[in-house]
Amino acid sequence: MRKRMFVGLSIAVGLAIATVLILHPTRARSEDAKASAMQVTVDNFTFAPQTLTVPVNGTVTWVNKDDVPHVIASDDGVFKSKALDTDDKYSYTFSKAGTYAYYCSVHPKMVGKIVVQ
């Protein structure tokens, strides 16, 4: 009986803590999560993730972690970055829904996609 009570109490406490965490996330944690969710890392001649889905009006940031420069260019001329050296960033805000194929205009075998919905 005591054991059952103890277990029941532990579950209740656990649930309470979980509820607190879910209902009151810290502001910084949620913003970090949002930011990294809209980032493309460029490294080793690849875009990671290769396909990224973001909401309308989301801002995607490309970060070049490679040891050579890259240029982010949309297939249809919608956006194009300057030459990004190592650690340089480029951001673009997608105000219209759609699928945006892009590539590195210097190393055109590198391709990626942003899906805005």
Place this chain on the structure above:
Amino acid sequence: MAKNKLIHPDANGVIEHDHNNDGIDRRGFLKCMAWAGTGALCVVEGGVLKSYALGSQMGSKMHSHKVGGMTFAQISDSHMGFNKPANPDVISTLKAAVDKLNALPNQPEFILHTGDISHLSKPEEFDNVDQILKATNKEIFFVPGEHDVLNDDGAMFRERYAKNSKGAGWYSFDKNGVHFIGLVNVMNLKAGGLGSLGHDQLEWLEDDVKHLKSSTPIVVFAHIPLWTVYPQWGWGTDDSAQALSYLKKFGSVTVLNGHIHQTLQKVEGNVTFHTAFSTAFPQPAPGKAEGPGPMKVPAEQLRSVLGITDVNYVQGRHALAVVDSSLA
């Protein structure tokens, strides 16, 4: 259809050859190329390749044999401005390449630079290279690499290195009866594609060689390989086949490229394709790494995987003798 093999000078084991019925002993040629890293001189004599170590007596006889022929050099991929672990000091290695050029017993008459002069298309990077190459005291002909045209569609490159060129920077000139063609295949690259010459340049090329005698030796130089080395890494040119079709009539065509930062050679009929060392950093052999980027080697080995190319033309012979030598 004759099979054509990729030859890497560092390959272990047997070097395979292919047979084309043009009287050239390819087995000798390819064995010769394996010596390239040590600085051997390969000369075509009566269609048969003989190799002479650069220090030997016969070698020096060959060196002085300049009747109706000429020697020029190729350097590539100096990437001035690069400063990552693969080579934190590209200035020193470029200077070492210049020393190597100046020490060649048979001095080249001029030099071809097959692009990626700079790393980030910055004016000071071009200035540095110009300053260092002054010490060669030679005329230098440049074609751009993709690193030279990053911000302005090549306007700065053309202003500095190709004032009398057409379009994106292509041009041709003649030396000692050999016709040289500088091509640009790093502009207007399409998503998922390889290097690209483009319609205008191809039309110009067709016209440029139309009236030349088929006995005129042709040397084509461009940054990205004009043959498909490894498409997964972009090592090839989408429309090079069309360019080569305009050169079919010629008995001797030599294609000199850079971009891949390693020496590779391929012979296909009358065309010899060759890619050069970089003077800045090596890159992995096709497919041997995750990507084609700068490859770090132990510091003491760096100069053995960078180098220059010496090209010798003897009048009346088919193939030009192309010799790579590493910096160390």
